[in-house]
Amino acid sequence: MLHLRLITPADTTDEAVRLIERTTGTAHLAVVPGAARAPRGDVVMCDVAREAADGLLDDLRALGLDRTGSIAVENIDLSLSERADRAEQDAPGEAADAVLWEQLTDATHEESTLSATYVAFITLATMIAACGVVLDNAILIVGAMAVGPEFGPLAGFCTALVRRAPRLALRALIALLVGFAAAMAATVGFSYFMDAMNLFSDDALRAERPNTNFIYRPDWFSFVVAVLAGAAGTLSLTSAKSGALVGVAISVTTVPAAANAAVAFSYAEYKQAWGSTEQLLLNLLGIVLAGTATLLVQKALWAGQRRRAAKAERG
Missing domain, CATH: 1.20.1080 (Glycerol uptake facilitator protein)
Structure with a gap:
């Protein structure tokens, strides 16, 4: 699993959240309104199966978050969560075969x-x-x-x-x-x-x-x-x-x-x-x-x- 941490302008947060919710293989979505200071905006966090991450990153970049906000990706070494397990099972393909091009x-x-x-x-x-x-x-x-x-x-x-x-x-x-x-x-x-x-x-x-x-x-x-x-x-x-x-x-x-x-x-x-x-x-x-x-x-x-x-x- 990967952990995504986004800084989104307030007027983009809802669309970013919809993209995450629509992506098969995501879990643990959290939104902290107004938490970001530089740049100003909301903080959105979620976990995503590696095999679903590349498509989600493409969609988030299409929103312009790499220019107006921030997209950070971290590896999760251990995740004890049934939701995370289901997300990995639901995501298409195998994690070992996935390529994160970015x-x-x-x-x-x-x-x-x-x-x-x-x-x-x-x-x-x-x-x-x-x-x-x-x-x-x-x-x-x-x-x-x-x-x-x-x-x-x-x-x-x-x-x-x-x-x-x-x-x-x-x-x-x-x-x-x-x-x-x-x-x-x-x-x-x-x-x-x-x-x-x-x-x-x-x-x-x-x-x-x-x-x-x-x-x-x-x-x-x-x-x-x-x-x-x-x-x-x-x-x-x-x-x-x-x-x-x-x-x-x-x-x-x-x-x-x-x-x-x-x-x-x-x-x-x-x-x-x-x-x-x-x-x-x-x-x-x-x-x-x-x-x-x-x-x-x-x-x-x-x-x-x-x-x-x-x-x-x-x-």
């Missing part, structure tokens, strides 16, 4: 912001991966994958394509390009420093490296895994399964490929650098294609579910 857009907008923290995380992840490729250490590679924050902008780009939001797409693309460019440039400098300290060497990079040589040898399996990971990552975001997202992060060779390319470039190993760059681009392409396709399928399925539910209510 919530997804807001979350990916934040994750797609080019911030100092984002650049720091992707740079540190790339440096950890650089140590992993030189040492041929798979544990360090997995750790770098888990630290890397690049799936946020990728998910933001997919969401922007589906929702036709050019500003979000541009923001996500800038975060990806600038983030990886800064991380790879810093890792080149890091590689020079480690070489000066006799911790990195050209011989270690040129060695067979059975645990990590896949990073600069892209093949169709790389693309297949990226596609599967992109679909899984998108599903984890839309269903709020953060644990699954961690698994996705350690499934795709993006940060390690960027790291291998940077280290190889510092040693003028351009064949490895190009192979790693191909691996990076192949993974990014696979994730974007799969993520976008997954969102489009979810959008179509849920739209059909809502149409069937509306038809059943009229009939």
Whole structure:
């Protein structure tokens, strides 16, 4: 269940309440007239089943409450209420399949912001991966994958394509390009420093490296895994399964490929650098294609579910 807290202008409150009462899957409606001060208006609260929330939010935005008042949504971790149980049973579809598009857009907008923290995380992840490729250490590679924050902008780009939001797409693309460019440039400098300290060497990079040589040898399996990971990552975001997202992060060779390319470039190993760059681009392409396709399928399925539910209510 989700909890909605609205601030509504007095002349809009009755219509907002009617929308809530008309929506199958709502419970615990409360209205506090004149309680809001900034902006002035009434406070309306209710609980709504996750699978009914997206349609209700669309209707409330159509009233202009996002401009004249406020719409806040919170997750309810525990609700001991028979009314809430009935609301969830009556709402069409399953909560795990529901997509809150406004919530997804807001979350990916934040994750797609080019911030100092984002650049720091992707740079540190790339440096950890650089140590992993030189040492041929798979544990360090997995750790770098888990630290890397690049799936946020990728998910933001997919969401922007589906929702036709050019500003979000541009923001996500800038975060990806600038983030990886800064991380790879810093890792080149890091590689020079480690070489000066006799911790990195050209011989270690040129060695067979059975645990990590896949990073600069892209093949169709790389693309297949990226596609599967992109679909899984998108599903984890839309269903709020953060644990699954961690698994996705350690499934795709993006940060390690960027790291291998940077280290190889510092040693003028351009064949490895190009192979790693191909691996990076192949993974990014696979994730974007799969993520976008997954969102489009979810959008179509849920739209059909809502149409069937509306038809059943009229009939």
